[in-house]
Amino acid sequence: MTTPNSTLRPLALRVAKSLREKGKTSEAVLLLSAWAAAGPNDAEGQALLAEALRIEPGSPVAKLAFERMEGMGGDYATLDEARARWSAEELDRLDREAARPAFQSAQVGFNNNLNYRGRPYHVQTEDSGLAKPHVITHLFSDGGRILKSHKRTYAAEVDRPDVAPFVRALMKAQHMEMVALLREGKFDLVIEGREVGGIQVLEHPPIVNVELVGGRQQGEKAKPAPTVPRPAAREPARFTLHVERSLHGGPERYDPRGDIVVLGKKGAVALEGEPFCHPEEAAISFEGGKLWLEDLEDGNGVFLRIRSRVEVPIGTEFVIGDQLLRLEKNPEVDDGPGEGPTYFLSSPKGESAFRVVQLLEGGGVCACAMARENLLQIGGKQEFANDLVVRGDPLVAKYHCVIEEQAEAHVLTDLGLDGGTTTGVFVRVLGRREIKDGDELLIGRTRLRLETVQPS
Numbered sequence: 047m048t049t050p051n052s053t054l055r056p057l058a059l060r061v062a063k064s065l066r067e068k069g070k071t072s073e074a075v076l077l078l079s080a081w082a083a084a085g086p087n088d089a090e091g092q093a094l095l096a097e098a099l100r101i102e103p104g105s106p107v108a109k110l111a112f113e114r115m116e117g118m119g120g121d122y123a124t125l126d127e128a129r130a131r132w133s134a135e136e137l138d139r140l141d142r143e144a145a146r147p148a149f150q151s152a153q154v155g156f157n158n159n160l161n162y163r164g165r166p167y168h169v170q171t172e173d174s175g176l177a178k179p180h181v182i183t184h185l186f187s188d189g190g191r192i193l194k195s196h197k198r199t200y201a202a203e204v205d206r207p208d209v210a211p212f213v214r215a216l217m218k219a220q221h222m223e224m225v226a227l228l229r230e231g232k233f234d235l236v237i238e239g240r241e242v243g244g245i246q247v248l249e250h251p252p253i254v255n256v257e258l259v260g261g262r263q264q265g266e267k268a269k270p271a272p273t274v275p276r277p278a279a280r281e282p283a284r285f286t287l288h289v290e291r292s293l294h295g296g297p298e299r300y301d302p303r304g305d306i307v308v309l310g311k312k313g314a315v316a317l318e319g320e321p322f323c324h325p326e327e328a329a330i331s332f333e334g335g336k337l338w339l340e341d342l343e344d345g346n347g348v349f350l351r352i353r354s355r356v357e358v359p360i361g362t363e364f365v366i367g368d369q370l371l372r373l374e375k376n377p378e379v380d381d382g383p384g385e386g387p388t389y390f391l392s393s394p395k396g397e398s399a400f401r402v403v404q405l406l407e408g409g410g411v412c413a414c415a416m417a418r419e420n421l422l423q424i425g426g427k428q429e430f431a432n433d434l435v436v437r438g439d440p441l442v443a444k445y446h447c448v449i450e451e452q453a454e455a456h457v458l459t460d461l462g463l464d465g466g467t468t469t470g471v472f473v474r475v476l477g478r479r480e481i482k483d484g485d486e487l488l489i490g491r492t493r494l495r496l497e498t499v500q501p502s
Contacts, residue, residue: 054134055081055090059097061132061140066101075102079111080128087115142207156221156453158420162228167193169228171221171453173213179204181217183224185233185243193236195245196224198252218453219252225452226255226355229459256457257356281305283499284332287315290486291493294319300494305332309348309489322346322490330481337498339487340478349472351486355459356473358449360400363474364458365488366424367441370405371434373449373456376416399451402434420451425461443468 058081065074075098082094095115098108107124114122132140155172168186179201185194198220206212227233235241284307287300295318302314309315310327317323324345331338341348349365358364362373376398399420404413415422415434425432427444436442446468448459462468472488481487483498 054137055085055094057134057137057141058132059094061137062097064140071101074098075105076107076124076128077132079105079107080125080132082108083111083114083122083125084129087117091115156217158221158225158450158452159418160225160228160421160450161423161448167228169221169224169452171217171224173217176204176209181213181220182245183220185224185228187237192243194224194233194243196220197245197247198249199247216252218455219254221453222254222256222455222457223252225450225457229355255354256455257352257354285330285337285499286497287487288495288497289492290495291491292320293491294321296320307331308342309487310342310345315494317489317492320490320492323492327489328475337481337496338478339475339481341475346490347474347476349474349488350479350481351470351472351488352458352460353485355457357455358458358473360456362456362458363405365472365474366446367436367439367469368491369436369439369442371402371424372405373458374401374403376401400449400456402449404434404436417449417451421448422450423448441469447471 058077062074062077065071065077078094078098078101082091082098085091092115095108095111098105098111102108107128110120110122111125113120114125155170157171158169160167160169166188169183170186171181171183173181180197180199182195182197184192187193198216200209200213200216203209203212233243236243281303283301283303284305285302287302289296289298289300300315304314307314307330308326309329310317310323310325312325313329324342326342327345328342328348329340331340339348339350347363349363358373360373360375364371364373379395396416397419398416400422401414401416402422402424403411406412413434413436415424418433422433423445424434424436424442425444425446426436426439426442428435432445436446443462445461447461450457450459458471458473460468460471462470470486472486481496483496485496487494487496
């Protein structure tokens with residue numbers, strides 16, 4: 047008899063559990079007994095046999111397995127047949143089938159309230175389950191009127207082993223697609239009553255132009271400054287940095303040479319006089335025909351102006367005007383009523399998905415605003431229904447940016463992208479990311495614009 051791999055007995059235990067959950071108790075006992083006896087009389091085998099006896103204490107087949115494990119003579123054809131029936135390949139197949147989430151009922155959907163051009167809207171995405179495999183997303187106006195609906199079928203995907211996460215991803219993408227189309231003005235004629243909305247059946251995958259920025263892989267740390275060789279005079283300049291704003295003087299542009307350029311007082315882009323710039327704040331490297339921006343350890347960070355709606359993880363820092371803000375989870379509520387007879391008096395708690403805090407020089411926290419359900423709007427004037435009002439900063443527009451929780455993701459939007467005018471939203475870069483011609487960087491209070499240099 048071939049000794050089974052150490053993974054097969056635990057596999058047999060999982061499959062037996064699945065058989066029991068389906069009401070096939072006798073088959074589970076037979077499977078456990080066969081695999082208990084299909085190898086050495088060790089702790090793993092004894093655990094399988096003990097489980098078989100726990101399920102059916104007087105099981106004859108379990109007794110037979112015990113005798114075989116003890117080396118006693120006898121007719122073990124029943125065990126051999128069961129072992130052949132539940133081969134390693136069959137166990138693997140049954141285990142994967144059991145792990146496949148077979149959701150016949152619909153998965154929980156997504157709901158979002160949002161503002162667009164000063165008016166409230168609601169987006170709702172639902173799954174109809176495997177019996178009617180499709181995902182539908184509705185866009186509601188204030189008052190509950192459906193303006194537009196998108197429907198996609200996943201009938202061709204129901205046999206996928208990963209159908210549950212596949213459908214979840216489809217729901218998320220379709221939900222975010224509807225929000226993006228609204229913000230891009232694609233439904234303006236429907237809103238104005240000049241075009242019919244209705245339901246649209248789509249066959250192409252959802253188009254979601256939302257880039258993930260601001261995050262670093264879990265456990266990933268910022269890198270120390272690279273060793274930069276002194277560039278020879280013949281080395282090409284890969285880019286130019288134009289100084290768009292500086293409060294401390296200095297050159298109007300930087301033309302560093304070489305394939306690795308450090309930004310900071312010790313680097314080729316020194317930013318002299320910028321008090322918030324670390325000696326080695328960030329690095330720009332040329333690799334594979336592309337420019338890459340990377341934050342370095344220590345320092346206050348380098349911020350990149352967003353060009354589109356972006357997904358930002360919790361903990362992301364971003365700048366509007368001269369204000370440094372951070373996206374955070376709401377703290378756990380611990381102010382509930384204690385023991386009676388008199389309870390703790392407090393205001394009713396509204397639903398809120400996250401919060402944004404304002405960071406002061408030195409690291410202190412100033413203003414804090416919690417999302418209204420899943421939306422938080424930031425700007426310079428109270429009358430624009432902003433949740434976080436930044437006063438006294440001329441670089442903050444009346445209606446500057448908004449963060450929405452959309453389908454379990456946090457999406458940051460510069461409202462200048464919707465036809466307004468802002469001085470931009472800069473998100474702190476964590477890790478390494480590609481940068482392109484026209485990108486704007488912010489280090490401290492100094493704003494730089496990247497211009498790529500074409501090879502001569």
